[in-house]
Amino acid sequence: MSSGDPHAxxxxxxxxxxxxxxxxxxxxxxxxxxxxxxxxxxxxxSTQALNRLLGARxxxxxxxxxxxxxxxxxRELIAEMLADETRRHVNADVAETLxxxxxxxxxxxEARDAGEYWRQEQQLLRLRQEVDDLxxxxxDAIDSLWxxxxxxxxxVSRLGDKIRENERAQKQIxxxxxGLELIKFDELIELVGSDGALRKLLVSGLQQQLTHHYTxxxxxxxxxxxxxxxxxxxxxxxxxxxxxxxxxxxHPGFVPGNYARRxxxxxxxxxxxPIRPAGAVALDHDADARxxxxxxxxxxxxxxxxxxxxxxxxxxxxxxxxxAARRQALKEDxxxxxxxxxxxxxxxxxxxxxxxxxxxxxxxxxxxxxVIAEYQAxxxxxxxxxxxxxxxxxxxxxxxxxxxxxxxxxxxxPA
Amino acid sequence: xxEQGPLLERLLAGEFLCAVSDETAFRHLQDETVREQIxxxxxxxxxxxATNTDGNVYFLAWLRIDEAARxxxxxxxxxxxxxxxxxxxxLQLVQETLGRDGLAAPGDxxxxxxxxxxxxxxxxxxxxxxxxxxDPFFGSQSDQLDAQLKQVFKRLKEHGYLLQPxxxxxxxxxxxxxxxxxxxxRFIRDxxxxxxKDQSSSSQQSLL
Numbered sequence: 001m002s003s004g005d006p007h008a009x010x011x012x013x014x015x016x017x018x019x020x021x022x023x024x025x026x027x028x029x030x031x032x033x034x035x036x037x038x039x040x041x042x043x044x045x046s047t048q049a050l051n052r053l054l055g056a057r058x059x060x061x062x063x064x065x066x067x068x069x070x071x072x073x074x075r076e077l078i079a080e081m082l083a084d085e086t087r088r089h090v091n092a093d094v095a096e097t098l099x100x101x102x103x104x105x106x107x108x109x110e111a112r113d114a115g116e117y118w119r120q121e122q123q124l125l126r127l128r129q130e131v132d133d134l135x136x137x138x139x140d141a142i143d144s145l146w147x148x149x150x151x152x153x154x155x156v157s158r159l160g161d162k163i164r165e166n167e168r169a170q171k172q173i174x175x176x177x178x179g180l181e182l183i184k185f186d187e188l189i190e191l192v193g194s195d196g197a198l199r200k201l202l203v204s205g206l207q208q209q210l211t212h213h214y215t216x217x218x219x220x221x222x223x224x225x226x227x228x229x230x231x232x233x234x235x236x237x238x239x240x241x242x243x244x245x246x247x248x249x250x251h252p253g254f255v256p257g258n259y260a261r262r263x264x265x266x267x268x269x270x271x272x273x274p275i276r277p278a279g280a281v282a283l284d285h286d287a288d289a290r291x292x293x294x295x296x297x298x299x300x301x302x303x304x305x306x307x308x309x310x311x312x313x314x315x316x317x318x319x320x321x322x323x324a325a326r327r328q329a330l331k332e333d334x335x336x337x338x339x340x341x342x343x344x345x346x347x348x349x350x351x352x353x354x355x356x357x358x359x360x361x362x363x364x365x366x367x368x369x370x371v372i373a374e375y376q377a378x379x380x381x382x383x384x385x386x387x388x389x390x391x392x393x394x395x396x397x398x399x400x401x402x403x404x405x406x407x408x409x410x411x412x413x414p415a
Numbered sequence: 416x417x418e419q420g421p422l423l424e425r426l427l428a429g430e431f432l433c434a435v436s437d438e439t440a441f442r443h444l445q446d447e448t449v450r451e452q453i454x455x456x457x458x459x460x461x462x463x464x465a466t467n468t469d470g471n472v473y474f475l476a477w478l479r480i481d482e483a484a485r486x487x488x489x490x491x492x493x494x495x496x497x498x499x500x501x502x503x504x505x506l507q508l509v510q511e512t513l514g515r516d517g518l519a520a521p522g523d524x525x526x527x528x529x530x531x532x533x534x535x536x537x538x539x540x541x542x543x544x545x546x547x548x549x550d551p552f553f554g555s556q557s558d559q560l561d562a563q564l565k566q567v568f569k570r571l572k573e574h575g576y577l578l579q580p581x582x583x584x585x586x587x588x589x590x591x592x593x594x595x596x597x598x599x600x601r602f603i604r605d606x607x608x609x610x611x612k613d614q615s616s617s618s619q620q621s622l623l
Contacts, residue, residue, distance in 0.1 A: 159516045234518070235517070238518055239612065240601060240611065241600065244603075244604065245500065249500070256492075256603045259606070260485050260488030266602065270477055271488070271491060272462045272475040
């Protein structure tokens with residue numbers, strides 16, 4: 001094998017790669033339509049273009065009759081570029097990579113021993129790429145996990161779906177951790193031997209990166225479990241409430257036991273009756289006098305809120321002058337009755353008889369009411385000068401309601 | 416003890432204290448010495464501090480339960496059971512109207528305006544709110560959406576399930592009393608052996 005061949009191969013690969021990447025750009029709309037739907041729409045795609053896309057393994061046809069679909073790798077690439085968490089895959093197939101690394105190390109050694117420096121360089125480059133890929137896969141997976149976690153699995157709307165997504169993410173973590181377990185550094189140390197370049201790449205560098213991934217994975221795992229507990233609690237509360245609502249609707253007359261009558265009253269039921277603590281200014285405490293004075297000064301002046309004023313206005317009847325005049329007339333007539341009693345000189349006078357005997361036309365009830373009111377309004381000293389006797393009966397034997405039929409008033413003469 | 420005055424006053428008035436309703440007070444109550452002090456103070460009043468299953472709300476319980484206390488507790492329980500269906504239906508309505516993952520939880524912010532805009536677009540939700548608002552527990556007499564919402568939020572605030580941080584701003588915060596209500600529902604289910612499941616068997620398995 002001449003040394004020119006690999007160079008020619010390389011440049012041919014590069015030009016083919018550019019061509020095929022160009023295919024992705026040229027048919028971006030069609031490909032994205034295929035990403036969003038189940039199949040790639042073939043309208044607007046010439047047979048030649050379709051064949052080229054199939055040849056580049058960008059599209060594939062699962063069976064002869066079926067439609068054309070995006071190749072899994074392309075779908076993954078798009079999902080990765082969009083950070084589309086519904087379709088992003090977590091795949092860190094460590095075992096295969098390790099296998100590949102072993103054989104690359106082997107070829108590298110052979111090239112070195114044969115003094116083929118160019119081939120040796122190529123093998124080292126491929127090894128470096130494999131290590132980078134491995135790292136990248138872990139980093140991508142961890143990034144995807146964090147994104148899903150931080151959005152509270154916002155890309156699915158229902159709680160049940162979130163729980164399933166969380167479960168799936170947790171399984172992925174377990175697989176990733178299992179993958180990390182496969183990388184045994186003792187074995188790698190032995191594999192690289194005394195070669196400095198290999199040692200730097202496969203031992204010190206890789207170890208540092210993998211330790212970092214391991215810590216991240218453990219952290220994201222812990223957080224996923226916490227989030228799961230929250231999801232479960234939410235789910236359990238929703239189910240409980242839905243269940244109880246259903247039950248209460250089906251059994252409208254349902255009454256639970258009276259837990260307050262049990263010898264041991266359950267904690268949750270024991271809620272003491274409220275007490276409203278009240279306080280007032282203590283005027284007997286001289287020391288507070290100054291404070292109280294200050295507080296008084298601080299009181300807002302004239303609390304003229306609009307509502308109380310209108311409320312008070314409605315409650316008070318406007319004083320009508322005609323009514324006031326009649327009230328005054330009644331009062332004067334009753335005073336006349338009192339003067340008549342004084343004139344009787346100790347003889348009892350019936351208020352009703354007086355009313356009928358005079359030419360006054362007051363309502364009897366109103367008259368009696370005013371006589372009694374007048375008596376009660378007298379100053380104590382003058383009240384003692386009269387004796388008021390109510391002629392009354394019990395309204396019914398069952399209560400103490402008494403009906404006043406008349407009042408007799410007489411002057412209380414000193415005995 | 417004087418620094419716990421406002422806290423005691425609220426507890427004595429029958430309030431539930433949680434991290435939402437009074438964060439400082441709640442933090443104080445996390446301290447066992449403070450709780451002991453409060454209990455000592457409450458003893459002559461025949462009361463003591465109590466909490467729910469998860470310890471996220473505090474309220475006062477009777478220390479000794481005499482006949483009068485039993486009488487009061489029975490009345491209180493029957494009131495609570497009476498309000499259970501409208502309360503739980505409201506919780507479901509909130510979840511569905513706002514498209515949330517779970518029930519309203521302490522600290523969640525609820526705005527009547529969100530409800531009215533969703534209900535305007537959705538006749539089914541509108542009808543349910545209409546039925547719920549006219550339930551005696553909420554007691555709305557109106558057939559106007561905004562008036563109904565106002566009444567529902569007012570009642571929930573009166574009952575301590577919601578907190579309105581600013582009297583003139585229309586947003587409310589769910590308090591820890593909701594957790595108490597859920598605990599009570601779970602308690603009644605367990606005590607009465609009601610056929611209500613809150614966990615699917617498959618998810619329970621995967622928890623293990």
